[in-house]
Amino acid sequence: MTDFLLVGGGIIGLGLAYELSRRGMTVTVVEQGEWGGQASSAAAGMLAPLKEFSQPGPMLELGMKSLELYPDWVEQLEAITGIDVQACKSGLLTVALTEEEAIPLQEKYKRQKASGYAVQWMTGQEMRRVEPLLTEEAKAGIYSPEEGHINNRMLLNALVAACRRLGATLVSGSVVTKMAIEGSQVVGVETTTGPLRAAHTVIASGAWAGIMVDWLGFSVPVRPVRGQVASVSSSGIPLRTVIFGTSGYITPKLDGKIVLGATEDDAGFQRHVTLSGLSRVLDGVMPYVPALHSAAFQQAWAGLRPATADSMPLLGPVPGWQGVSIAGGHFRNGILLSPVTAKVMADYLESGREEPLQPFLPSRFLGSTMSK
Ligand SMILES: Cc1cc2nc3c(=O)[nH]c(=O)nc-3n(C[C@H](O)[C@H](O)[C@H](O)COP(=O)(O)OP(=O)(O)OC[C@H]3O[C@@H](n4cnc5c(N)ncnc54)[C@H](O)[C@@H]3O)c2cc1C
Incomplete structure (x- = not known):
């Protein structure tokens, strides 16, 4: 007991x-x-x-x-454990590639700024100063320096x-x-x-x-929502910041991986990676960081998010x-x-x-x- x-x-x-x-x-x-x-x-x-x-x-x-x-x-x-969990306050860029995508982002920025949160509105050029590997196509976006990732x-x-x-x-x-x-x-x-x-x-x-x-x-x-993700090696792609776009996200981790995600599929309790899922993930992220086209693929996997x-x-x-x-x-x-x-x-x-x-x-x- x-x-x-x-x-x-x-x-x-x-x-x-x-x-x-x-x-x-x-x-x-x-x-x-x-x-x-x-x-x-x-x-x-x-x-x-x-x-x-x-x-x-x-x-x-x-x-x-x-x-x-x-x-x-x-x-x-x-x-307690001596285990390094690789926490990183890398900052996060939410990126608009078109003027149209920038409109709802700017609304969000204004709401969050008015509530006192640590967010900055940036032009494409300003974002590329934060993250030089970001595409030239980036028009504007939100930078939140306090966010990051963990292993x-x-x-x-x-x-x-x-x-x-x-x-x-x-x-x-x-x-x-x-x-x-x-x-x-x-x-x-x-x-x-x-x-x-x-x-x-x-x-x-x-x-x-x-x-x-x-x-x-x-x-x-509570229902399962499958998420499919992939990783590539960060070798030769020295990304610093998490990048979020309308069609995907790119997370450079401290262990030499860049994690690319993610689908949201209603597939019951099936947890396998599908070819169409993988192709959606890859097509979704490459417009944001052109250097990913030549990245070395590592792995793809999937998990079931518990959604209410x-x-x-x-x-x-x-x-x-x-x-x-x-x-x-x-x-x-x-x-x-x-x-x-x-x-x-x-x-x-x-x-x-x-x-x-x-x-x-x-x-x-x-x-x-x-x-x-
Ligand atoms: C692709 C993907 C990307 C994600 N990215 C992020 C992210 O970047 N940041 C973030 O915060 N979250 C992220 N999430 C969400 C996050 O992973 C989940 O919200 C979180 O892991 C849920 O944790 P949990 O412990 O509730 O569920 P789980 O990790 O699923 O754990 C539940 C456990 O219960 C066990 N279990 C079930 N039934 C039984 C049983 N009958 N007997 C014994 N054990 C049982 C299972 O085996 C399982 O291990 C992501 C999820 C996915 C799939």
Whole structure:
């Protein structure tokens, strides 16, 4: 019997397990495959709330809070584990190639600037001073110097190592098959390798969270959205900045890779790379950095983003049950949102106070509750 059982060993489950362990709780994490082997290792690792959330509101606030938490989060993880997670505040350029594309970007810039965020409006020439490899075709865009990226695979390794160091029990290769229930209390889960019991179970199973919550008769709209990405070698292509265009993004990492992305496909739980997906990714990025035409191709891969019906995460208790919560539905931004999710969920699990989780509470989907 453990205080907390996390179902799912992606960035969200491992991040929360780390935070709870740091606070002195006993924690078990159960993962069906390899640690971080699904969406969390497929991600490009960008930390880009200003790019991702164009409207002021709860998502931008959550994203900015997480970006703010990142330096400490990384520093502590590196101190505990000695693993360099390659965090980089590279800055990010959102680029318009035509005057027409520049119009909505300028609107976004004005909104964010008026709210006090660190963004700059730049001409094509100014952007090329920031990133000399940017195409001559770039007309204008937004530069956000505070955004950047991380090596999400190294971050996952660090979280696993830190959880172990702090005494968490990590069970991989074990598939959760149902919830263990006593009355209206969830007391743990049944798995293919035996029962696991806990005072509180947190469903952090990414694109599979909806299936698990369904077992409790509560329907949350979580669906998988496949993202296909590719990488090329940065050798001879010394990019400095993340570049985002209307048809793709280019993320130069510190490990010698440039990650190019990404599709958004409704393909159910299929996770393979398709030729048309790969060709869309490559065609989408090359107009922004012509030097990519001669880049050495490395790899292509895909992952399943956990998307909710309103594109906001699900954080908090499963309505109608004791002893069970959800931390999921982070869609395109689970890497960015991992520290803030760990913090707000751990605060809730310690205090029982739900208000700080508004408007992310799963109960917002109560209309879709099915009978238990
Ligand atoms: C191509 C792509 C690019 C992305 N780029 C970025 C980015 O640049 N920045 C960013 O912030 N985010 C990005 N994301 C989004 C980010 O990857 C996700 O939001 C995040 O990884 C979700 O984390 P998770 O832990 O909820 O899900 P997952 O990583 O999918 O983890 C859930 C885990 O639960 C396990 N599980 C499921 N069912 C069971 C079961 N029955 N029993 C036991 N275990 C189970 C799974 O095996 C899995 O490991 C990207 C995603 C993709 C696909």
